[in-house]
Amino acid sequence: MTAVALPPSPRTRVRRVAELASYEQATVYAIVDAAFLCHIAFRDDKGSHCIPTACWRIDGHLYIHGSNGSRMLKQLVNDTDVCVTITHLDGLVLARSAFNHTMNYRSATVYGQFDKVSDIGQQHAAMDALMEKLAPGRLAQVRDGSAKEYAATTVLRIALDECAVKQRKGGPLDDAGDMAHVVWTGELPFTHGRGAAIADALNTSALPAYAAAWSTESA
Amino acid sequence: MTAVALPPSPRTRVRRVAELASYEQATVYAIVDAAFLCHIAFRDDKGSHCIPTACWRIDGHLYIHGSNGSRMLKQLVNDTDVCVTITHLDGLVLARSAFNHTMNYRSATVYGQFDKVSDIGQQHAAMDALMEKLAPGRLAQVRDGSAKEYAATTVLRIALDECAVKQRKGGPLDDAGDMAHVVWTGELPFTHGRGAAIADALNTSALPAYAAAWSTESA
Numbered sequence: 001m002t003a004v005a006l007p008p009s010p011r012t013r014v015r016r017v018a019e020l021a022s023y024e025q026a027t028v029y030a031i032v033d034a035a036f037l038c039h040i041a042f043r044d045d046k047g048s049h050c051i052p053t054a055c056w057r058i059d060g061h062l063y064i065h066g067s068n069g070s071r072m073l074k075q076l077v078n079d080t081d082v083c084v085t086i087t088h089l090d091g092l093v094l095a096r097s098a099f100n101h102t103m104n105y106r107s108a109t110v111y112g113q114f115d116k117v118s119d120i121g122q123q124h125a126a127m128d129a130l131m132e133k134l135a136p137g138r139l140a141q142v143r144d145g146s147a148k149e150y151a152a153t154t155v156l157r158i159a160l161d162e163c164a165v166k167q168r169k170g171g172p173l174d175d176a177g178d179m180a181h182v183v184w185t186g187e188l189p190f191t192h193g194r195g196a197a198i199a200d201a202l203n204t205s206a207l208p209a210y211a212a213a214w215s216t217e218s219a
Numbered sequence: 220m221t222a223v224a225l226p227p228s229p230r231t232r233v234r235r236v237a238e239l240a241s242y243e244q245a246t247v248y249a250i251v252d253a254a255f256l257c258h259i260a261f262r263d264d265k266g267s268h269c270i271p272t273a274c275w276r277i278d279g280h281l282y283i284h285g286s287n288g289s290r291m292l293k294q295l296v297n298d299t300d301v302c303v304t305i306t307h308l309d310g311l312v313l314a315r316s317a318f319n320h321t322m323n324y325r326s327a328t329v330y331g332q333f334d335k336v337s338d339i340g341q342q343h344a345a346m347d348a349l350m351e352k353l354a355p356g357r358l359a360q361v362r363d364g365s366a367k368e369y370a371a372t373t374v375l376r377i378a379l380d381e382c383a384v385k386q387r388k389g390g391p392l393d394d395a396g397d398m399a400h401v402v403w404t405g406e407l408p409f410t411h412g413r414g415a416a417i418a419d420a421l422n423t424s425a426l427p428a429y430a431a432a433w434s435t436e437s438a
Contacts, residue, residue, distance in 0.1 A: 011265040036322065037308055041260030041269035046230040047300025050260035050269060052326050081266025089256055091417075092353050094430070097362040098346065099372070101353065103255065107271050127317065134311050134320065134407075141402040143316040153318070171419035183360040184424040188353075188433045189414040198310075199405040200390035207403055211313070214407045 011111055012164035022165040031086055031108040031165060032057045034192075036134075040064070041083040044075050055086070056133045061157040062110060063117075063126050073154045076114040084110040084158060091189040095172035096181040104187065106167040114156040126155045135210045193217065230330050231383035241384040250305055250327040250384060251276045253411075255353075259283070260302040263294050274305070275352045280376040281329060282336075282345050292373045295333040303329040303377060310408040314391035315400045323406060325386040333375040345374045354429045412436065 004025040008014075012023070032038075038055040041048060051072050053064050062084060066073045076082055090104040117123050127150075131139045145153075172185050197211040223244040227233075231242070251257075257274040260267060270291050272283050281303060285292045295301055309323040336342050346369075350358045364372075391404050416430040 011268075036311070037306065037324075039258040039260075039269050039304055039306065041258075041267040041302075043262055043267050047330065048260040048262050048267060048298070048302045049230075050258050050302040050304040050328065052304060052306040052324070054322060079267070083260075083267045083269040085258055085269040085271060087256065087258065087271040092255070094354060094357065095361075097368075098350055098358070098364045099368040101350070101361075103273060105256075105271070109269065111266065131317055131320070135313060138313065138402075139317070142314075142320075143397050143400045143402075145317045149316075149318040171417075171421075174421075178362050179421070181362045182424055183357075183362075184418070184427050184430055185422045186416055186418040186430070188416055188430060191410070191412040191414045191436070193410040193412045195408040195410045197405055197407050198390070199403070202390075202393075202398070203404045205401055205403040211403055211405070211407060217410070 006161065006163050008164065009111070009162050012109065012162055014164055014166055022167065023163070024165070025160070027165045028108050028160055028163045029057065031088065031106050032062055032160070034088060035086040038062070038064070038084050038086045040072070040076070041085070042072065042076055042079045054130070055084075056130045057160070058126060058129050060160050062160055063130070063155060063157045064114070065127065065130070065153055065155045068152055068154050070154065073156060076156055077116055080113050081111065082114060082158070088192065089190055090169065091187045093172050093187050094185055096174045096178040096183055096185055100172055100174055100178070102168065102172070104169050107165065109164050109166075110158060110160055111162040112158050114158045117155040117157055120150070123150060123155050126157070127153070137210050138208065141208065225380065225382050227383065228330070228381050231328065231381055233383055233385055241386065242382070243384070244379070246384045247327050247379055247382045248276065250307065250325050251281055251379070253307060254305040257281070257283070257303050257305045259291070259295070260304070261291065261294055261298045263290075273349070274303075275349045276379070277345060277348050279379050281379055282349070282374060282376045283333070284346065284349070284372055284374045287371055287373050289373065292375060295375055296335050299332045300330065301333060301377070307411065308409055309388065310406045312391050312406050313404055315393045315397040315402055315404055319391055319393055319397070321387065321391070323388050326384065328383050328385075329377060329379055330381040331377050333377045336374040336376055339369070342369060342374050345376070346372070356429050357427065360427065
């Protein structure tokens, strides 16, 4: 299979440590799909804002949602040049010299404009996809959204077209002149685990399969 | 002890779901100290940017650093209204109705301007504090930064004065009319764990105490 490349634009071309950059669609999608939230940079008359919000992907778009009253959502559809970033931090990288210390991470940055998902069918499909991401199979079990709830909710999407990935993995890269310096070198990894499902105090139902399978911890 | 409050400004006053907001200094500090990276929103002639970078705290300031050549660092000292956000995602919250699903999280947002740490002594102290955060005790073991390395590095800081915290914890809040709906409710938690230290292929030294103590996994 040929990898699909997203050609870098003037604002997605990584200049600093450019060998860590990637513009492959599959890499962008993998980073987005591994995330439950993104940070969105946008601007209004009070300055720049950096707001975290839940996100999910359908095909070539990243979706967000919120109340119709959200200041951010109202501003985003007017802003032609927002920036969305998702970052997974994977580890601290310990080198022989102080300044060669670094971190391992996977980061995707998306530029563009959000559009409102106005079609009711598309809005329902988008919200269904969010539920399917959070808890596969749960959609059939919950009380469905009412017409009033859908009407009070704005769904926005941004095309995953103008994207850049920057990521690093592996051990430290020391200067040749530092190799005789005696100090432990390696990586201190972060784990992205999931704990055992916690039933609510008011819960009266058996644990469903997706909740039983959630935990990554051994029993 | 009296809690120190950071009075909300027009841009840090949380309007949406305001009962989740906090303006306590200790809460801001705890969220910053638990993080190794932040996302920074700023603007240049290409639009808004949302860039992840390593961060750490000394007293009432959040610090970042990078190469003198970094476009972001050069822009940040010129930008009077940047926004820095740190978010920890703690869990998915599963309610009886689709629209009452939510997430548990801790998020701190800082507004203001970055200043360059120009004093050499302060620059060294700031970089030492970063190393102490990454690996307590390692500073005495690594090859120190050279004058050339320090000269090539820019350290910036922003005051933790104009901040807002938004956080949520606990189980779902269902509508009274949904309580008879039969479905499991509760929280699917994320864990913020650390795996076993991974020695580099070129490492020749014994594992130091801070690396041995890194992992949160049982052996």
